[in-house]
Amino acid sequence: MPSTSTPDYIIVGGGLCGLVLAARLSEDPSVSVCVLESGSENFHDENIDVPANLARTWGNPQYDATFFSTPQKGAGARQIFLPRGKGLGGSTLVRRTLNFVLSAISLLDQQLGNPGWNWNEFMKYFKKATQSESFTYCPQDVAAYGMHFDENAHGTDGPLKKTFPRCMDALVQPALQTADILGIRRNPDPSAGDNRGIFVATKSIDANATRSSAASAYYEPNKSRPNLVVLTGARVSRLLTANGSGSGIVIRGVEYLQGDALKVLEASREVILCAGSYETPKILELSGIGDPSILGKHGIPVVLDLKSVGENHRECQDHLVYTVTARLKGKLETYDSMQSPQVAEWQKKLYTEERTGLLSATPSLFAFLPLRTVDKDGIILDSARKMKLEGTNVAAQMTFKLQQQWLDNDRIPWIQYVAPFPNPALNEVSSINFIDRFMPGPGASVEPGRAYMTINAMLHHPFSRGSVHITSPDPLQPPAIELNALDNDADLAIFAETYKFAGKFLKTGPLGALVEEVICPATELKTDVDINAFLRQSLGSSFHPVGTVGMLPQKDGGCVDPSLKVYGTANLRVVDASIIPVLISAHLQATLYAIAEKVCLVPSDVERPHDIVLGC
Numbered sequence: 001m002p003s004t005s006t007p008d009y010i011i012v013g014g015g016l017c018g019l020v021l022a023a024r025l026s027e028d029p030s031v032s033v034c035v036l037e038s039g040s041e042n043f044h045d046e047n048i049d050v051p052a053n054l055a056r057t058w059g060n061p062q063y064d065a066t067f068f069s070t071p072q073k074g075a076g077a078r079q080i081f082l083p084r085g086k087g088l089g090g091s092t093l094v095r096r097t098l099n100f101v102l103s104a105i106s107l108l109d110q111q112l113g114n115p116g117w118n119w120n121e122f123m124k125y126f127k128k129a130t131q132s133e134s135f136t137y138c139p140q141d142v143a144a145y146g147m148h149f150d151e152n153a154h155g156t157d158g159p160l161k162k163t164f165p166r167c168m169d170a171l172v173q174p175a176l177q178t179a180d181i182l183g184i185r186r187n188p189d190p191s192a193g194d195n196r197g198i199f200v201a202t203k204s205i206d207a208n209a210t211r212s213s214a215a216s217a218y219y220e221p222n223k224s225r226p227n228l229v230v231l232t233g234a235r236v237s238r239l240l241t242a243n244g245s246g247s248g249i250v251i252r253g254v255e256y257l258q259g260d261a262l263k264v265l266e267a268s269r270e271v272i273l274c275a276g277s278y279e280t281p282k283i284l285e286l287s288g289i290g291d292p293s294i295l296g297k298h299g300i301p302v303v304l305d306l307k308s309v310g311e312n313h314r315e316c317q318d319h320l321v322y323t324v325t326a327r328l329k330g331k332l333e334t335y336d337s338m339q340s341p342q343v344a345e346w347q348k349k350l351y352t353e354e355r356t357g358l359l360s361a362t363p364s365l366f367a368f369l370p371l372r373t374v375d376k377d378g379i380i381l382d383s384a385r386k387m388k389l390e391g392t393n394v395a396a397q398m399t400f401k402l403q404q405q406w407l408d409n410d411r412i413p414w415i416q417y418v419a420p421f422p423n424p425a426l427n428e429v430s431s432i433n434f435i436d437r438f439m440p441g442p443g444a445s446v447e448p449g450r451a452y453m454t455i456n457a458m459l460h461h462p463f464s465r466g467s468v469h470i471t472s473p474d475p476l477q478p479p480a481i482e483l484n485a486l487d488n489d490a491d492l493a494i495f496a497e498t499y500k501f502a503g504k505f506l507k508t509g510p511l512g513a514l515v516e517e518v519i520c521p522a523t524e525l526k527t528d529v530d531i532n533a534f535l536r537q538s539l540g541s542s543f544h545p546v547g548t549v550g551m552l553p554q555k556d557g558g559c560v561d562p563s564l565k566v567y568g569t570a571n572l573r574v575v576d577a578s579i580i581p582v583l584i585s586a587h588l589q590a591t592l593y594a595i596a597e598k599v600c601l602v603p604s605d606v607e608r609p610h611d612i613v614l615g616c
C-alpha cells in the first residue's frame with residue numbers, strides 16, 4: 001500500500017489538470033505524489049460513461065459542487081447556475097464531452113508577457129495528451145459531414161481518447177446546408193490552427209462510445225503505481241506556510257478535512273493547486289495569500305500580499321450563453337424522440353449492444369464566427385472600440401485593450417452557436433428540469449411526441465469582468481462568484497445581433513423548412529428593447545471560468561509566473577483553468593490538457609530536476 005507520508009508533491013484537486021500532473025509526475029518511480037480530492041471516485045458509472053447522459057450529473061451533489069453566482073444585476077438579479085465537477089476527473093466528469101477545438105490565440109506569449117505559451121507549444125502538448133481512435137477517421141463518415149482531419153494536428157498515442165461522433169441526429173445535415181446558404185464557411189478541422197466556421201467537433205469519447213475523462217485516461221491505468229496515492233473525500237482547507245528565504249514563502253504542506261477529521265500532510269518539494277477557477281483562489285485566500293483588505297475582513301492574517309488573487313485584473317471571465325428553441329414539423333429522429341418510452345428503450349439497447357445510437361453521442365455541430373458575421377456594418381465594432389474600462393488595474397486595462405484589438409481581427413471567433421442541441425427529451429432522460437435556461441430555453445414547454453431544436457449562442461470574449469472571493473474563514477462556505485454579466489453595452493449589443501442571426505438561421509434553407517415555430521422566446525421579438533430583456537432573462541454560463549489566478553507578469557497584476565509558480569512563494573504552483581489570463585475562443589478542456597502536459601513534462605533523459613520543469 002503506497003504511503004502518504006511526506007510525498008514529494010501534493011496535488012490539491014483530482015480534476016482535469018490535477019490528474020494529468022499526477023500521472024506524468026509519477027511516471028518517475030523515484031518521485032512520490034499524493035492527490036487530495038474532495039469528491040469521490042466514480043469509475044464505471046453510467047451517468048458519466050454514457051455520452052448522452054451528460055446532464056444527469058448537473059446539480060447532483062455526488063458529481064457537482066453546484067455553485068451559483070451572486071445575484072446578477074444584468075440578468076434580472078438572478079443567481080446563475082455554475083456547475084463544477086467534483087470527484088476524480090473534476091469537471092471532465094460533468095462536461096458535455098464535446099469539442100476538441102484548440103484556440104487559435106493561445107495564451108499570447110508576446111502580448112501578455114508569458115514566454116513559451118504559444119500556439120506551437122499548445123499543439124505539441126495537445127497531441128501528447130490525445131489519441132484519435134482509429135474509427136474516428138473512417139473517411140466516408142467524416143467526409144459526409146465536410147470534415148477532413150489534418151493528421152498532423154492530432155495525437156496518436158496520448159492517454160485521452162478522441163473520436164468523431166458515431167451518431168448524428170436528423171438536424172445536422174440541414175443545418176450545415178443552411179450555413180452554406182448564409183455564407184458560413186465549413187471548417188474541415190478546427191483543431192488545426194483556425195477554428196472559425198461551422199464544423200462537427202470530435203469528442204472525448206472512446207471507440208467503445210464511452211466518455212474519456214481525466215480519471216479514465218490518466219488515473220485509472222496508473223492507479224496501482226506505488227508512488228501515487230490518491231485520497232478522495234479529502235477537502236483541503238488551507239496551505240501550511242513557513243518563513244522562506246530569499247526565494248519566497250515556503251509551503252510546508254496542507255491542512256485538509258476528511259470526514260470530521262482535520263488532518264495535515266506535508267510535502268518535501270511542492271504543493272500544486274489544481275482546484276479550479278473557483279476553489280483555487282479560495283484556498284489561497286484562506287491561507288492568507290491575497291488582498292489584505294479582503295483577508296482582513298475575515299480575520300485571516302496576511303501571509304503574502306498578492307492583491308490580484310481572485311480578482312486577477314477583475315477577471316473571472318466566463319463564456320456567456322443564452323438559448324433559442326424551435327418546434328419542428330413532422331417526425332424527426334432527434335433526441336426528443338426519446339420522450340417515447342419505446343424509442344428510449346430501443347436506443348438503450350442500441351447503445352448497450354452496438355455502442356451506437358443517440359446515447360453514444362452529444363451535440364455535435366458548432367459554428368465559431370467572427371463578429372463581422374453578425375455585425376456587417378461594423379456598428380458594434382465602432383462602439384466597442386471606444387469603450388473604456390473604469391478602474392486603474394493595469395492588467396484589466398491591458399487585457400481589455402487586447403480584446404478591443406481582437407474586434408478587428410477576423411481570425412478570432414467572437415461568437416459561437418451550438419446546435420442542434422438535444423433538448424427536452426434529454427431532460428426526460430436526465431430527470432433534471434431545474435436548469436431553467438437550458439434545454440429548452442426559459443418559459444418554453446414542450447409536447448410529447450414532437451421534435452425540437454435548441455441553439456445555444458455564446459459570447460467568446462465578453463468585456464465584463466468579475467471576481468471570486470471568500471465570504472467567510474469557514475472552508476465549507478462557497479466563495480462569492482461575481483460575473484458582472486452584461487454590465488456593458490457592447491456585450492449586450494453583440495448578443496442582440498447573435499439573436500437576430502439565429503432567427504435568420506432558423507428561417508433559411510433546409511433547416512428553415514423544418515421549423516414550425518420558435519417557442520423560446522415565446523413571441524417574436526421585434527425591438528432591441530424586447531431582445532435585450534429576453535437576453536437578460538435567459539442568460540447563463542457555459543461553464544468556462546478562467547483568470548482568477550492569472551498568469552501575467554507581476555507588475556501587470558499577475559499571480560503566477562510562466563512556470564505557474566505563485567509570485568512570492570518558493571514552492572507553490574497553480575495548474576488549472578484559473579491561470580488562463582484571458583478567455584480563449586474555444587471550450588477549455590483541450591487547452592487545459594495541453595497546459596497540464598506542458599507543465600509536468602519531466603524529461604526522463606536528463607538528470608532528475610529539483611523542480612517541475614516546463615516543457616518549453
Ligand SMILES: Cc1cc2nc3c(=O)[nH]c(=O)nc-3n(C[C@H](O)[C@H](O)[C@H](O)COP(=O)(O)OP(=O)(O)OC[C@H]3O[C@@H](n4cnc5c(N)ncnc54)[C@H](O)[C@@H]3O)c2cc1C
Pocket residue numbers: 012013014015016017018036037038039058083084085086087088089090091092094095096097098099234235236237274275276277279280283543544575576577578587588589590592
Ligand atoms: C458542466 C460543465 C460542462 C463542461 N463542458 C465542457 C465541454 O463540453 N468541453 C470543454 O472543452 N470543456 C467543458 N467544460 C470545462 C472543463 O471541463 C473545465 O474547464 C475543466 O475541467 C477545468 O479543469 P481544472 O483542472 O481547472 O478543474 P476541474 O476539472 O474542475 O478540477 C478541480 C478539482 O478540484 C477538486 N477540488 C476543489 N476544491 C478542492 C479542495 N478544497 N480540496 C480538494 N479538492 C478540491 C474538485 O472536486 C475537482 O475535482 C465544462 C465544465 C462544466 C462544469
